[in-house]
Amino acid sequence: MTTERLYYDDAYTLHFEANVLEVTVHAQRPALVLDRTYFYPEGGGQPSDRGTLNGVRVLDVQTRPSDRAVLHVLESPLTAQRVTGAVDGERRRDLRAHHSGQHVLSQALERVAGARTLSVHMSETSMTIDVDRVNIAPETLEAVEALANQIVLENRPVRAWFPTPEELAALNLRKLPEIDGKVRVVDIGGFDITACGGTHVAHTGEIGIIKVIKAERRGETTRLEFKCGERALRDFQAKNEVINRLTAALTVGYWELPEAVARLQEQNRALQSELRAARERLAAYEAASLLASASSYGAYRLVARAFARSADEVRLLAQALVAESGVVALLGAAGEKAQLIFARSADVPLDVLPLLKKALEQLGGRGGGRPNLAQGGGASADLDQVQAAINAALTMLA
Numbered sequence: 485m486t487t488e489r490l491y492y493d494d495a496y497t498l499h500f501e502a503n504v505l506e507v508t509v510h511a512q513r514p515a516l517v518l519d520r521t522y523f524y525p526e527g528g529g530q531p532s533d534r535g536t537l538n539g540v541r542v543l544d545v546q547t548r549p550s551d552r553a554v555l556h557v558l559e560s561p562l563t564a565q566r567v568t569g570a571v572d573g574e575r576r577r578d579l580r581a582h583h584s585g586q587h588v589l590s591q592a593l594e595r596v597a598g599a600r601t602l603s604v605h606m607s608e609t610s611m612t613i614d615v616d617r618v619n620i621a622p623e624t625l626e627a628v629e630a631l632a633n634q635i636v637l638e639n640r641p642v643r644a645w646f647p648t649p650e651e652l653a654a655l656n657l658r659k660l661p662e663i664d665g666k667v668r669v670v671d672i673g674g675f676d677i678t679a680c681g682g683t684h685v686a687h688t689g690e691i692g693i694i695k696v697i698k699a700e701r702r703g704e705t706t707r708l709e710f711k712c713g714e715r716a717l718r719d720f721q722a723k724n725e726v727i728n729r730l731t732a733a734l735t736v737g738y739w740e741l742p743e744a745v746a747r748l749q750e751q752n753r754a755l756q757s758e759l760r761a762a763r764e765r766l767a768a769y770e771a772a773s774l775l776a777s778a779s780s781y782g783a784y785r786l787v788a789r790a791f792a793r794s795a796d797e798v799r800l801l802a803q804a805l806v807a808e809s810g811v812v813a814l815l816g817a818a819g820e821k822a823q824l825i826f827a828r829s830a831d832v833p834l835d836v837l838p839l840l841k842k843a844l845e846q847l848g849g850r851g852g853g854r855p856n857l858a859q860g861g862g863a864s865a866d867l868d869q870v871q872a873a874i875n876a877a878l879t880m881l882a
């Protein structure tokens with residue numbers, strides 16, 4: 485026994501009564517087969533309906549391949565001869581608008597862009613179609629949208645029916661049926677006629693709007709994401725909110741945003757390189773001042789000091805110090821991730837790596853490097869702790 489699919493002739497009725505034909509299990513969940521249903525089972529790219537049977541939540545609706553019975557998969561078991569069904573109307577309305585919108589968009593893509601729809605992916609959050617063309621120009625997509633939305637505005641009637649074989653043979657279908665046997669045809673007001681088993685609007689005006697959000701090349705095909713009706717409105721609201729915040733923050737019109745952002749990025753790059761140059765100059769001055777009061781290590785000058793600065797700044801200072809000849813620089817940066825930077829000039833015959841290891845024994849953390857430059861750390865340490873670690877390394881030079 486199979487299920488009479490009432491949604492074929494009526495995609496609007498949400499409440500109904502039905503007899504239970506079979507109590508079964510699907511995917512480890514209790515499931516019911518009814519003699520009639522308004523619940524749409526997943527298929528043809530359209531997700532299944534949700535709702536309740538006698539108040540028990542319907543988690544999924546599937547067609548059983550063996551006999552095409554409709555399986556209503558339930559959250560908990562239900563023992564009843566007769567059930568009252570309630571289909572989730574908001575979800576149905578959303579999917580109905582998107583499915584009809586997809587037919588209109590597919591036809592508009594064929595007519596305007598010569599792009600045939602290869603596949604459709606429909607979910608609660610995203611709607612995409614893959615077409616057999618790449619590099620569709622933005623102006624072409626705009627023309628596609630214009631035609632699709634003209635069909636929406638004309639509020640054309642939509643008809644779904646099972647034609648006789650003779651009638652079917654005479655119809656110029658966009659997409660040929662995937663199944664043998666009785667073929668259902670959906671005619672969007674003479675604009676698009678195709679084989680389809682899904683739920684559709686009664687008039688195209690209910691689609692609301694058809695807006696392509698994104699076109700993305702995938703190999704030799706293009707994936708178009710689009711939104712219809714309330715989903716398109718929510719998308720518009722969210723994007724408008726972001727745009728308004730950005731235009732207020734940058735005090736420009738929305739059409740000037742790309743230029744304003746490009747300008748900011750350019751300024752940022754210029755400031756970064758200016759800052760780098762200024763820091764290098766400052767490091768050179770500071771190195772000279774530190775060297776003027778440096779202690780001595782044999783014939784060489786020694787600077788051993790912790791700073792409350794970023795590791796990057798201390799690294800620049802170490803570089804400036806050892807750029808001079810005859811210098812040993814044992815520097816540290818205090819902070820959340822304290823760092824030690826030990827370096828020496830090219831003409832000083834000293835391996836700073838053992839000094840770093842010694843200091844890290846006290847400071848904690850990891851490090852490494854070469855005889856002329858070694859760095860490490862990573863643990864949190866204040867100025868005194870970093871200085872103490874540097875002092876521990878100094879004992880190796882005594």
Ligand SMILES: [Zn+2]
Pocket residue numbers: 528583587679680681682
């Ligand atoms: Zn369809």
